Amino acid sequence: MPLLDVNNLSVHYDGIAAVNSVSFRVDERETVVLIGANGAGKSSLLRAVFGLIPSEAQKLDIGGIDFWQRSPRDRVAAGLSLVPETRDLFPRMTVEDNLKLGLFLKKAERAFPSELSRICDLFPVLAKRLKQIAGTLSGGEQQMLALGRALLQGPRLLCLDEPSLGLAPKLVDDVYAMLAKVRDTGVSILLVEQQARRALDFGVRGYVLNVGRIVAAGTCAELKEDEYVKGAYLGEMPS
Ligand SMILES: Nc1ncnc2c1ncn2[C@@H]1O[C@H](COP(=O)(O)OP(=O)(O)OP(=O)(O)O)[C@@H](O)[C@H]1O
Ligand SMILES: [Mg+2]
Known part of the structure; x- marks a missing residue:
């Protein structure tokens, strides 16, 4: 059974789709990449999946249950x-307090110490900076913090909107290495990316x-061999 199953989702701004x-x-x-x-509409699509903007759809099921009319809070x-x-992020709050917000929905503050140590094991870079003000983190560290906060929610499906945006190639490597660790813990991933090659190398x-x-749709291996994808997204000339 699909974890997330979406049919005919549309978003309009001022009548334009x-x-x-x-x-x-x-x-x-x-691990699915988009x-x-x-x-192209990537962020609009993700925001609609979370119920953050008005949209229309025939179906939006999470774990086989209809969530189409449900609130963002219910979907989370x-x-x-x-x-x-x-x-x-909340730039004037500490790293630790930003992470704590990941538990807000669950009202599970008592679970924070154990959850925090789980996240710190995954992200040693955050462990060293728990008392630092979030706004003073580097771009890569901020991305790790956003990722850590999302993981504190204990998701079944982690959705990421261009996690490599604005990061130097080395930091993009770090973010993808983190995502690989997250994937290894059994969490499903929906990765939205403009950097097509990175995404197709990562996804299934x-x-x-x-x-x-x-x-176009298919396995990432198929998409990497697709002439249209190669020409339009991977910067390769038609052979
Ligand atoms: N609030 C809004 N009001 C009107 N038009 C919008 C709004 N948000 C997005 N759009 C338009 O909708 C289209 C899709 O935007 P969206 O941000 O979803 O694309 P994207 O694929 O995430 O782009 P990017 O890679 O730049 O993040 C664009 O033409 C954009 O100008
Ligand atoms: Mg976007």
């Missing part, structure tokens, strides 16, 4: 967790979004 009848699914323990250029409680494009299955529509 930014996401146009998009259907996709993510299975249990699967690639697309600037303005059902196991979805988002690392937004803008990271949305993928979709290509172009001007709001899915224009």
Whole structure:
């Protein structure tokens, strides 16, 4: 059974479709990537999945249950967790307090020490900086913090909106290494990326979004060999 199953999802801004009848699914323990250029509708799609913006859909099931009319809070409680494009940290709060917010929904403050040590094991870079003010972290560290906070929610499906955005290649390597560790813990991942090669090297299955529509889908191995994907997204000339 798919963990997330979406049928004909659309988002309109002022009557113009930014996401146009998009259907996709993510299975249990699967890593799915969604690639697309600037303005393709990637962030709008993720925001709609979380119920953060108005949208239309035929179906939005989480774990086989209909969540279409349910609140963002319910969707998170059902196991979805988002690392937004803008990271949305609280810059004047400490790293530790930002992490604590990951437990807000569960009202599980007592669980914080054990959850915190789990996250610190995964992210040694955060462990060293728990008392530091979040706004003074480097870009890469902020991305780790956003990821750590999302993981504190104990998600079944971690959704990431361009985690490599604005990071130097070395830091992008670090973020992907972290994601690989997260995947190894059994969490499903929906990764939205503009850096197509990175994403296709990381994922198992993928979709290509172009001007709001899915224009290609398949295993990442298939997509890497697809002439259209190669030409438009991987910077390769047609052979
Ligand atoms: N609040 C809004 N009001 C009007 N138009 C919007 C709004 N948000 C996004 N759009 C438009 O919708 C389209 C899709 O935007 P979106 O941010 O979802 O794309 P994206 O694939 O995430 O792009 P990027 O790679 O730059 O993050 C764009 O044409 C954008 O200008
Ligand atoms: Mg975006």
